[in-house]
Amino acid sequence: MQIKQVWDLTRFRPEKMQKVNLFQTPRMFCDIYCLEPGQEQRIHTHRGNDKIYHVLKGRGRFTVGEETHTLEAGETTWAPPGEPHGVLNHSGERLICLVFMAPHPQPDRFAPAGED
Amino acid sequence: MQIKQVWDLTRFRPEKMQKVNLFQTPRMFCDIYCLEPGQEQRIHTHRGNDKIYHVLKGRGRFTVGEETHTLEAGETTWAPPGEPHGVLNHSGERLICLVFMAPHPQPDRFAPAGED
Numbered sequence: 001m002q003i004k005q006v007w008d009l010t011r012f013r014p015e016k017m018q019k020v021n022l023f024q025t026p027r028m029f030c031d032i033y034c035l036e037p038g039q040e041q042r043i044h045t046h047r048g049n050d051k052i053y054h055v056l057k058g059r060g061r062f063t064v065g066e067e068t069h070t071l072e073a074g075e076t077t078w079a080p081p082g083e084p085h086g087v088l089n090h091s092g093e094r095l096i097c098l099v100f101m102a103p104h105p106q107p108d109r110f111a112p113a114g115e116d
Numbered sequence: 117m118q119i120k121q122v123w124d125l126t127r128f129r130p131e132k133m134q135k136v137n138l139f140q141t142p143r144m145f146c147d148i149y150c151l152e153p154g155q156e157q158r159i160h161t162h163r164g165n166d167k168i169y170h171v172l173k174g175r176g177r178f179t180v181g182e183e184t185h186t187l188e189a190g191e192t193t194w195a196p197p198g199e200p201h202g203v204l205n206h207s208g209e210r211l212i213c214l215v216f217m218a219p220h221p222q223p224d225r226f227a228p229a230g231e232d
Binding site: 001002003004005006007022023025027028030049050052054062064065067069071074075076077078080098100102103 | 143
């Protein structure tokens, strides 16, 4: 049984936001995103994947489709497949999010050994 | 853009634990589980689905496979496909978890209109 303590695993770097993986399978990943003030995940799109952002600490400007809203700790949003999405930490404090995606965007990395 | 405030959506009932859905598609669901002291989600198994439990508030006894451990706020665990899992709020305080599952265990409910 694997147990991950989110607050022990957060990691911040001055050069860019950090993604810390907690769990991943071909069906999903669960990451922590750690953003210093001013850092962002640029707006991008996944063709066939759902993404959930849940703010654990701080606040940021989240974009899904053509809308952008500020989310704070305890707030959750969903980027459906094909919808551009991203996040900017526009605040003066660190931003920590729990992020879930399904299915995993790179399921091929889980190919069983011996298969091409 | 849909935004859900977890703390506004928690719901407790004396008869059993409450599941509050935030988002769901054929690929995943994201729920809040709300357990009064003594309430539980009995141990069960999903054949082909990953489940993530993230404790938002309180603490509980989580079982995955043959192991049972107490998790507190900020701790996360993963039940792989085929592994029995469940949670008991053995504490004297309310327990609130964020729960992700992928894929959705009942994808048929999302069948497009007109299809059987």
